[in-house]
Amino acid sequence: DGGITQSPKYLFRKEGQNVTLSCEQNLNHDAMYWYRQDPGQGLRLIYYSQIVNDFQKGDIAEGYSVSREKKESFPLTVTSAQKNPTAFYLCASSQIGRTSTDTQYFGPGTRLTVL
Amino acid sequence: GQNIDQPTEMTATEGAIVQINCTYQTSGFNGLFWYQQHAGEAPTFLSYNVLDGLEEKGRFSSFLSRSKGYSYLLLKELQMKDSASYLCAVPYGGATNKLIFGTGTLLAVQP
Numbered sequence: 001d002g003g004i005t006q007s008p009k010y011l012f013r014k015e016g017q018n019v020t021l022s023c024e025q026n027l028n029h030d031a032m033y034w035y036r037q038d039p040g041q042g043l044r045l046i047y048y049s050q051i052v053n054d055f056q057k058g059d060i061a062e063g064y065s066v067s068r069e070k071k072e073s074f075p076l077t078v079t080s081a082q083k084n085p086t087a088f089y090l091c092a093s094s095q096i097g098r099t100s101t102d103t104q105y106f107g108p109g110t111r112l113t114v115l
Numbered sequence: 116g117q118n119i120d121q122p123t124e125m126t127a128t129e130g131a132i133v134q135i136n137c138t139y140q141t142s143g144f145n146g147l148f149w150y151q152q153h154a155g156e157a158p159t160f161l162s163y164n165v166l167d168g169l170e171e172k173g174r175f176s177s178f179l180s181r182s183k184g185y186s187y188l189l190l191k192e193l194q195m196k197d198s199a200s201y202l203c204a205v206p207y208g209g210a211t212n213k214l215i216f217g218t219g220t221l222l223a224v225q226p
Contacts, residue, residue: 031212042119042202042216043158050212058213090157094212102212103148106157 003027004107006091011112013085021076021110023091030096032074033104034058034066036087043090049074050096078112085114117141117207119217126223127193135188135220137203145206149177149188152200152219161188161201190222198224 004025013019025032031050035043045058049068063082068074074093078085088111092104118140127133139147146165150158164170164179164186176189188201200219207215 033212040218042218043204043214044216045213048213088155096212102206103160103163104212104214105160108157109155111155 004091004093004105006089006107006110008110009108011110013112013114015114016080018077018079019085019112021078021089021091021112023074023076023107024072025074025091025093025107026072027093027105028071029093029105030071031094031102032068033092033094034064034074034076035090035092036060037090037109038087046076085112087112117205117215119203119205119215121201121203121217121220123218124221124223126225127190129193129195129224129226131193132189132191133193133222135190135201135222137186137188137217139184139186139203139205139217141184141205141207141215143207144181147177147179147186148204148214149186150202150204152202154199158202193224195224195226198222 007022033048034046037043044060046064047066049055065077090109091107094102094104120138148163149161152158162177164177169178174191179186200221202219203217204214
C-alpha cells in the first residue's frame with residue numbers, strides 16, 4: 001500500500017532541544033517537501049528536495065535542517081534556533097516533470113509542541 | 116509577488132450547493148490546485164486546473180479563469196463529511212512544484 005508516513009503523530013519537547021521529524025515515502029517520488037501549518041495561516045514551505053543528496057531552502061528555512069540520503073526519506077530537524085517551533089508539520093512528495101501537474105501528496109503530519 | 120485570497124469561513128446546508136472562491140496573483144502561471152483538509156489531518160488532493168473552464172469530478176467541480184486570476188470549487192449535494200478546510204494553491208518561482216497556499220476556507224455543513 002503506497003503512501004507517505006510521518007512519525008510520531010504527536011511530539012513534545014522542552015525548549016532548547018533539537019528534535020527530528022521523520023518522513024518516509026514508498027511512492028517512488030523524486031521530490032519531497034516539508035511544510036509547517038499554523039492557525040490562520042496557509043502552509044509554508046520550509047525545505048524541499050528534488051533529488052538525493054540535494055535540497056533547497058523554502059520560504060521559512062531558518063532554524064531548520066534537512067538531509068536526503070535516500071530517495072525514500074527526508075527527515076527534518078527542528079533546532080533550538082527556531083524561535084517558534086510549535087506547529088503542525090506536514091511532509092509531502094511528488095513526481096517531477098512526468099506530467100504537468102506534479103501533484104503533491106501529503107503525509108498525516110506531526111504536531112510538535114515545545115514546552 | 117505571489118498572493119492568494121480565499122474567504123475565511125463559509126456555512127452551508129446539507130444537500131445544498133456551495134461555491135468557494137479563490138483569487139490569485141502570480142508571475143507565470145503553472146496551474147492551480149485545490150486540496151481538502153479535515154481538522155488535524157493531512158490535505159488531500161481534489162483537483163488541478165491549468166486551462167480555462169470547468170472540470171467536473173463527481174460532486175466536486177473546479178473552475179479556472181486565467182485572465183481574471185480566479186478559480187472556484189463547487190461542491191454539490193453537500194454531505195456532513197464535507198465539513199473541512201479547502202485550500203487553494205498555485206506554483207511560483209517558475210517551478211511547477213513550489214506551491215504557495217492560501218489560508219484556506221473553513222466550510223461548515225449544517226443539517
